[in-house]
Amino acid sequence: MTPATLLVTVFFFVPALILFILSLTDLASSNFSEPWHFIGLLNYQRMFSDRFFPKILGNTIRYVTLTLIFFNVGLALLLALLTSYINRRAGFFFRMLWLLPRITPSVVYIVMWRRMVQQAPFGIINQFLGWFGLSQQPHLLNEHPWLFVILANGFVGASFGMLIFSSAIESIPKDLFTAAKVDGASTLQIIRDITLPMLRWPLLFVTSYQTLSLLVSFEYILLLTNGGPGLFTTEVWALTSYKRALSTYFGTNQWGYGAAWGLVLVVIAITASVIYLRVFRFDDLVQEPKIDVL
Amino acid sequence: MKVELTNLTKRWGDVVGAEGIDLSTKDGEFVAFLGPSGCGKTTTLLMIAGIYKPTVGEILFDDRVVNTVPPKDRNIGMVFQSYALYPHMTVFQNIGYPLKLQKVPKDELQKHVQRVADMMGIGHLMDRKPAQLSGGQQQRVALGRALIKEPQLLLFDEPLSNLDARLRLSMRSEIKRLQMDLGITSIYVTHDQIEAMTMADRVAVMKDGHLQAFAPPDELYDHPKTLFIAGFVGNPPMNFIEVEVKQENGSYQVLGPGIHLDLPADRGEKVARSSKVIMGIRPEDISLADTGVKGEVYLIEPLGRDDLLDVRIGETAVRVLADPALGVRMRDTVTLHFNTDTAQLFDPDTEQSLLW
Ligand SMILES: Nc1ncnc2c1ncn2[C@@H]1O[C@H](COP(=O)(O)OP(=O)(O)O)[C@@H](O)[C@H]1O
Ligand SMILES: [Mg+2]
Numbered sequence: 001m002t003p004a005t006l007l008v009t010v011f012f013f014v015p016a017l018i019l020f021i022l023s024l025t026d027l028a029s030s031n032f033s034e035p036w037h038f039i040g041l042l043n044y045q046r047m048f049s050d051r052f053f054p055k056i057l058g059n060t061i062r063y064v065t066l067t068l069i070f071f072n073v074g075l076a077l078l079l080a081l082l083t084s085y086i087n088r089r090a091g092f093f094f095r096m097l098w099l100l101p102r103i104t105p106s107v108v109y110i111v112m113w114r115r116m117v118q119q120a121p122f123g124i125i126n127q128f129l130g131w132f133g134l135s136q137q138p139h140l141l142n143e144h145p146w147l148f149v150i151l152a153n154g155f156v157g158a159s160f161g162m163l164i165f166s167s168a169i170e171s172i173p174k175d176l177f178t179a180a181k182v183d184g185a186s187t188l189q190i191i192r193d194i195t196l197p198m199l200r201w202p203l204l205f206v207t208s209y210q211t212l213s214l215l216v217s218f219e220y221i222l223l224l225t226n227g228g229p230g231l232f233t234t235e236v237w238a239l240t241s242y243k244r245a246l247s248t249y250f251g252t253n254q255w256g257y258g259a260a261w262g263l264v265l266v267v268i269a270i271t272a273s274v275i276y277l278r279v280f281r282f283d284d285l286v287q288e289p290k291i292d293v294l
Numbered sequence: 295m296k297v298e299l300t301n302l303t304k305r306w307g308d309v310v311g312a313e314g315i316d317l318s319t320k321d322g323e324f325v326a327f328l329g330p331s332g333c334g335k336t337t338t339l340l341m342i343a344g345i346y347k348p349t350v351g352e353i354l355f356d357d358r359v360v361n362t363v364p365p366k367d368r369n370i371g372m373v374f375q376s377y378a379l380y381p382h383m384t385v386f387q388n389i390g391y392p393l394k395l396q397k398v399p400k401d402e403l404q405k406h407v408q409r410v411a412d413m414m415g416i417g418h419l420m421d422r423k424p425a426q427l428s429g430g431q432q433q434r435v436a437l438g439r440a441l442i443k444e445p446q447l448l449l450f451d452e453p454l455s456n457l458d459a460r461l462r463l464s465m466r467s468e469i470k471r472l473q474m475d476l477g478i479t480s481i482y483v484t485h486d487q488i489e490a491m492t493m494a495d496r497v498a499v500m501k502d503g504h505l506q507a508f509a510p511p512d513e514l515y516d517h518p519k520t521l522f523i524a525g526f527v528g529n530p531p532m533n534f535i536e537v538e539v540k541q542e543n544g545s546y547q548v549l550g551p552g553i554h555l556d557l558p559a560d561r562g563e564k565v566a567r568s569s570k571v572i573m574g575i576r577p578e579d580i581s582l583a584d585t586g587v588k589g590e591v592y593l594i595e596p597l598g599r600d601d602l603l604d605v606r607i608g609e610t611a612v613r614v615l616a617d618p619a620l621g622v623r624m625r626d627t628v629t630l631h632f633n634t635d636t637a638q639l640f641d642p643d644t645e646q647s648l649l650w
Contacts, residue, residue, distance in 0.1 A: 182345075
C-alpha cells in the first residue's frame with residue numbers, strides 16, 4: 001500500500017464508513033445513557049420528510065451557485081484579467097492584498113463584517129451612508145442576509161480562482177498575444193478569442209473544486225447569521241448537518257441524524273470527484289505549460 | 295512600402311534593448327537583421343510591429359510616422375520562431391483569424407483562406423489543430439496567417455530556427471521565392487548568417503543593441519567594416535592573426551611569429567602609420583602550397599566537399615579549407631599559401647577596418 005493510499009484510507013474512507021454506520025443508528029445525547037439501536041434508513045426518511053428540507057436544499061443551491069458565479073469564478077476571473085493587464089509588480093501587490101482575508105482567522109474576518117453592517121452609529125457602512133443623508137438605516141444584515149452571506153464568502157473564495165487564473169494567464173506564451181495584436185485584435189477580442197479559450201481547463205477545475213468546497217462550507221454562515229435571521233433563512237446543508245450532529249443547542253445532539261445529513265454531502269463529493277478526475281485528467285492540469293512544442 | 299527607422303532606441307531602465315538604430319529600406323526589399331542572441335533584433339522588430347513603444351526615435355512607414363499607431367492598424371504580417379499558432383483553433387480558423395477580425399463575410403473568408411492554404415500547400419489540413427501538425431506544416435500555417443490580409447510589411451522573427459536542417463533549407467528558398475513573387479517589403483530577423491546572406495537584399499548587422507552595418511551580403515563579405523562583422527559573416531569564420539605591417543622600398547610586408555607575407559600595395563598603404571594590425575583572412579583564401587608558411591595540422595574536420603584543417607603556426611591557429619584528395623593527416627607538417635589580395639586589416643584598438 002502506498003503512503004497516499006494509506007492516508008486516504010485512514011483519513012477519508014474510514015471516517016466516511018464510520019459516518020455511514022452512525023447514520024444508521026439512533027445515537028443522540030438524549031438517549032446516550034440507554035443502549036442505542038440500528039434503525040435502518042429511518043434517519044434518511046426523517047431527513048427527506050423534514051418540513052424545512054426543501055428550504056435548506058434551495059438555500060444550498062442558491063448559496064453555492066450565486067457565490068460561485070459572482071465571486072469564486074466571476075470575480076476571480078475579472079481580477080486575474082485586470083491584474084495581468086496592469087503592471088506586473090502592481091498586479092502582484094494587488095493579488096497579495098486580495099489574499100489577506102483568506103489568511104485572516106474566520107472569527108476575526110466575520111467580526112469585521114458584523115461590525116460593518118450594524119446600525120448607525122456602530123455600523124461602518126451605515127456611517128458612510130449617513131454622510132449621503134441616508135441615516136437611520138436598519139440593521140443591514142437582517143435586511144439583506146443573503147447579500148452579506150454571499151459577499152463574506154465570495155471575498156475570500158475569489159482569491160483561490162484568482163491565483164489559478166493568474167498563473168494560467170502568465171503561462172500563455174507571449175507570442176500568442178503579439179500574434180493576435182498583429183492580426184488586428186483589440187484587447188477585448190484577445191481576451192475573448194485567446195485568453196478565455198486557453199483558460200478552459202483552469203475554469204472547469206476552479207468551478208468544480210469550488211462547488212465542492214462551497215457545498216461543505218458553513219463556518220462563515222454560522223458565525224455571521226447562524227442560519228437566520230428567522231427560521232432557516234440562510235441555513236445551508238452543511239450547517240444543518242453540523243447543528244443536528246454537534247451543536248449543543250438545547251443539549252440535543254442527534255449524532256445519528258446529523259450523520260445522515262453529512263453523508264449525503266460525502267456521497268455528492270465522492271461522485272463529483274470521480275467524474276472530475278475522469279473528465280479533467282488532473283495529471284494534465286499539473287503538467288508544465290506547453291510552450292514552443294514542435 | 296518603405297520602412298525608415300531614425301535613432302530608434304528602446305531601454306528598460308538600465309537595460310538597453312536597441313540603441314540609435316538608423317536604417318531605411320526600399321519598397322519591396324528583403325532586409326535581414328543579423329546578430330548574436332540578445333543583440334536587440336527582436337526588440338527592434340517588435341517596435342516596428344507596434345508592440346513595444348520606442349523610448350526615443352521614430353518609425354516611418356512610407357514617410358508617415360507610425361510611432362503611436364497600434365499594431366492592428368499597421369497592416370503587417372508577422373511570423374514567429376514559436377509559430378505562435380492559436381492552439382485551440384483549427385488551421386482554417388488560424389489562417390482566417392485576421393479576416394474574421396476584419397468582419398469579412400463568411401463565404402469570402404472561406405474562399406480566401408482556401409486560396410492561401412493551397413498556396414502554402416496545406417489546403418488538405420484545414421480541420422487539424424496545430425498540435426497535430428509537423429513543425430514545417432505549422433510554419434506554413436503561420437506564414438499563411440501572416441499573408442492572408444495582404445500586408446504591406448512582413449516581419450519574421452527567426453522563423454526557421456525550430457526546424458530541422460533539411461526543412462530549414464527548403465523553407466528558406468520557399469520564403470525567399472514567396473517574398474519575391476509577392477513583392478512585400480520584408481524584415482527578417484536571424485542569428486544565422488547563412489540565412490541572412492542567402493535571403494536578404496541587404497543585411498543589417500547588430501551587436502549589443504547597435505547597428506554595425508547595413509549593406510548587401512557581398513559587401514559585408516568583401517568589405518567588412520568592423521572586426522565583429524568580419525568574424526560573424528562567412529562560414530567557416532575568418533581567421534584573425536595579430537601581425538605587423540612594414541614598408542620596405544615601396545613594398546609592404548606582413549610579419550608575425552613564423553609568418554612572413556607580401557601585402558598588395560593598395561592594402562598596405564592604408565596602414566602606413568599604424569604598424570600593429572589584426573589581419574583577417576578567410577579559410578578559403580589559404581591553400582596548401584609548396585612554398586610559404588609552415589604549420590602543423592592539429593585537427594581535421596571533414597565537411598564533405600572540403601576538409602576544414604586546424605593548422606597551428608607556432609601559437610597561432612588558422613582554419614584552412616583543403617581538398618580531401620590531398621590526403622592530409624593529423625600532425626602532418628604543411629606549407630600554407632596566404633592569398634593576401636583579399637586580406638582584411640583592422641585596428642586592434644578600435645576594431646574598425648583600416649581598409650573600408
Ligand atoms: N521586455 C523586456 N524587458 C527588459 N529587457 C528586455 C525585454 N526584452 C528584451 N530585453 C533585453 O533586451 C536585449 C535585447 O533582447 P532581444 O531584442 O530579445 O534580443 P535578440 O532578439 O537579438 O536575441 C536583451 O538584453 C534582453 O534581455
Ligand atoms: Mg530574438
